[in-house]
Amino acid sequence: xxxxxxxxxxxxxxxxxxxxxxxxxxxxxxxxxxxxxxxxxxxxxxxxxxxxxxxxxxxxxxxxxxxxxxxxxxxxxxxxxxxxxxxxxxxxxxxxxxxxxxxxxxxxxxxxxxxxxxxxxxxxxxxxxxxxxxxxxxxxxxxxxxxxxxxxxxxxxxxxxxxxxxxxxxxxxxxxxxxxxxxxxxxxxxxxxxxxxxxxxxxxxxxxxxxxxxxxxxxxxxxxxxxxxxxxxxxxxxxxxxxxxxxxxxxxxxxxxxxxxxxxxxxxxxxxxxxxxxxxxxxxxxxxxxxxxxxxxxxxxxxxxxxxxxxxxxxxxxxxxxxxxxxxxxxxxxxxxxxxxxxxxxxxxx
Amino acid sequence: xxxxxxxxxxxxxxxxxxxxxxxxxxxxxxxxxxxxxxxxxxxxxxxxxxxxxxxxxxxxxxxxxxxxxxxxxxxxxxxxxxxxxxxxxxxxxxxxxxxxxxxxxxxxxxxxxxxxxxxxxxxxxxxxxxxxxxxxxxxxxxxxxxxxxxxxxxxxxxxxxxxxxxxxxxxxxxxxxxxxxxxxxxxxxxxxxxxxxxxxxxxxxxxxxxxxxxxxxxxxxxxxxxxxxxxxxxxxxxxxxxxxxxxxxxxxxxxxxxxxxxxxxxxxxxxxxxxxxxxxxxxxxxxxxxxxxxxxxxxxxxxxxxxxxx
Numbered sequence: 022x023x024x025x026x027x028x029x030x031x032x033x034x035x036x037x038x039x040x041x042x043x044x045x046x047x048x049x050x051x052x053x054x055x056x057x058x059x060x061x062x063x064x065x066x067x068x069x070x071x072x073x074x075x076x077x078x079x080x081x082x083x084x085x086x087x088x089x090x091x092x093x094x095x096x097x098x099x100x101x102x103x104x105x106x107x108x109x110x111x112x113x114x115x116x117x118x119x120x121x122x123x124x125x126x127x128x129x130x131x132x133x134x135x136x137x138x139x140x141x142x143x144x145x146x147x148x149x150x151x152x153x154x155x156x157x158x159x160x161x162x163x164x165x166x167x168x169x170x171x172x173x174x175x176x177x178x179x180x181x182x183x184x185x186x187x188x189x190x191x192x193x194x195x196x197x198x199x200x201x202x203x204x205x206x207x208x209x210x211x212x213x214x215x216x217x218x219x220x221x222x223x224x225x226x227x228x229x230x231x232x233x234x235x236x237x238x239x240x241x242x243x244x245x246x247x248x249x250x251x252x253x254x255x256x257x258x259x260x261x262x263x264x265x266x267x268x269x270x271x272x273x274x275x276x277x278x279x280x281x282x283x284x285x286x287x288x289x290x291x292x293x294x295x296x297x298x299x300x301x302x303x304x305x306x307x308x309x310x311x312x313x314x315x316x317x318x319x320x321x322x323x324x325x326x327x328x329x330x331x332x333x334x335x336x337x338x339x340x341x342x343x344x345x346x347x348x349x350x351x352x353x354x355x356x357x358x359x360x361x362x363x364x365x366x367x368x369x370x371x
Numbered sequence: 372x373x374x375x376x377x378x379x380x381x382x383x384x385x386x387x388x389x390x391x392x393x394x395x396x397x398x399x400x401x402x403x404x405x406x407x408x409x410x411x412x413x414x415x416x417x418x419x420x421x422x423x424x425x426x427x428x429x430x431x432x433x434x435x436x437x438x439x440x441x442x443x444x445x446x447x448x449x450x451x452x453x454x455x456x457x458x459x460x461x462x463x464x465x466x467x468x469x470x471x472x473x474x475x476x477x478x479x480x481x482x483x484x485x486x487x488x489x490x491x492x493x494x495x496x497x498x499x500x501x502x503x504x505x506x507x508x509x510x511x512x513x514x515x516x517x518x519x520x521x522x523x524x525x526x527x528x529x530x531x532x533x534x535x536x537x538x539x540x541x542x543x544x545x546x547x548x549x550x551x552x553x554x555x556x557x558x559x560x561x562x563x564x565x566x567x568x569x570x571x572x573x574x575x576x577x578x579x580x581x582x583x584x585x586x587x588x589x590x591x592x593x594x595x596x597x598x599x600x601x602x603x604x605x606x607x608x609x610x611x612x613x614x615x616x617x618x619x620x621x622x623x624x625x626x627x628x629x630x631x632x633x634x635x636x637x638x639x640x641x642x643x644x645x646x647x648x649x650x651x652x653x654x655x656x657x658x659x660x661x662x663x664x665x666x667x668x669x670x671x672x673x674x675x676x677x678x679x680x681x
Binding site for chain 1: 474
């Protein structure tokens with residue numbers, strides 16, 4: 022008896038890919054749970070507080086200690102404690118306070134702080150300002166303040182497109198690379214090509230399953246960012262989808278390339294890390310890549326993750342259209358085509 | 372209809388300096404089970420993988436079901452069922468999902484449940500592959516070979532590493548293929564397997580077929596039905612082989628490392644004579660065994676080595 026309704030190979034292959042993924046609880050956590058937790062953690066750690074309070078300490082036992090402390094408390098951005106010098110120095114070294122104020126007998130003070138620490142510099146400026154005003158200083162230039170706290174300029178807004186890009190890279194490369202190397206290691210790849218299976222459909226099934234997983238993942242991370250932290254999506258959704266699709270295919274192709282000849286999980290793990298490490302560090306996921314020296318900037322901009330993250334930020338935060346992300350999409354496309362072509366050429370099926 | 376299902380001519384393949392297959396000729400007739408018997412490294416797997424289209428030969432031709440890999444690869448794959456060495460199917464998938472996946476590659480597959488029933492894995496159809504025993508995994512490999520309803524089966528060491536009960540289950544399956552008129556080429560280094568399953572056996576050694584006949588014919592070629600094996604006690608000089616060979620009814624004498632093997636026609640006549648001769652030579656025995664001649668004895672007689680020697 023023949024089966025009446027014949028199964029088609031491509032849907033079967035894609036189904037099997039999805040089943041393999043869904044039956045791996047760890048994979049589900051690392052793909053969906055971890056990035057959301059990371060966004061939540063960093064979003065909370067770097068959330069915008071009404072105004073950052075800086076901790077400072079006034080050394081006790083000096084003649085003017087109480088007076089200086091009172092003057093400093095006049096600025097609401099400073100939290101002032103009076104404590105012995107030894108305790109204050111220890112707190113400064115361990116990051117509990119940002120500035121030690123040491124009143125001297127003649128009415129002056131010494132600022133003791135780490136001038137390479139932004140908090141230390143901020144504390145010194147605030148304390149200096151508070152002290153001089155309290156002592157009667159008058160400003161010579163009239164100052165007006167216009168505070169802009171609109172979403173889009175906070176750290177979480179900067180971070181979320183970076184996390185999206187980083188996850189597309191990790192999942193694209195791992196999802197394809199691990200699956201293929203595992204099948205080759207099990208000699209399953211050899212068994213599959215001994216059957217009448219189409220090799221193109223086999224590789225395509227990986228891309229199809231990645232699209233489903235990627236879409237879910239982007240919806241989760243993006244939705245979380247918008248609902249919980251109010252991260253803006255100012256650009257067109259179609260451009261956003263286009264960036265995600267090209268990014269997903271690019272990193273999938275790179276995963277295919279990394280996995281094209283390797284026989285063991287250990288070897289592919291090493292190669293994956295080798296390929297991804299420069300991008301984790303340089304591509305501006307957690308902080309702007311412009312902090313690196315000008316000499317390496319062309320290299321950084323040629324990396325696919327830099328292009329993906331820059332394009333996502335332009336689209337989400339600045340509302341840029343296709344033209345605004347054209348260069349980034351072109352860079353990604355070059356990586357896509359080159360990786361895919363080379364991977365197919367050198368791919369080992371047995 | 373008894374045409375030729377597989378015709379191999381002057382096949383050669385080497386890996387670096389090692390010649391794996393050295394000018395091999397082979398014909399497998401439609402509907403027969405042909406066994407390639409030989410020790411590890413004889414070139415059996417290389418030969419079968421070239422026939423399966425998985426490896427390219429350096430020279431020589433393979434004609435399978437009247438077609439060649441060069442011109443008819445896609446059609447051939449539809450007609451072949453294969454079980455390869457060491458295939459591990461995905462642990463996370465169930466037996467049914469695995470068979471269904473492979474079935475989807477064929478134009479005229481068997482039903483998934485029907486295939487699973489053929490290898491008697493019905494009770495495991497919903498189990499993950501990772502939970503199967505070694506014998507069950509091998510039957511799954513058989514199901515995957517069967518699901519395309521092939522005309523020709525390639526089985527590469529189908530029972531290596533299985534326990535005796537699992538081996539018998541695989542043998543029953545192979546006998547089922549035979550009964551349905553399909554052609555089978557299998558490799559094995561178990562002589563009992565070749566004797567039981569194969570219509571004809573080619574004995575392979577160092578990339579060549581050194582003898583080819585029915586199992587009975589190969590054993591009969593020894594000219595003796597029985598084998599006497601013995602070893603002299605420690606520290607003795609070995610017995611005089613020439614004197615043993617002159618005894619009536621002894622067809623051949625092989626010795627290695629103090630172990631002697633005599634091929635004889637009639638056990639009841641030969642054993643007293645051999646013992647009397649050894650006694651006369653002053654040789655005492657550490658061990659003495661007799662058995663009916665097998666393909667192993669054929670291999671030893673042809674090569675002077677045992678099949679299981681690495």
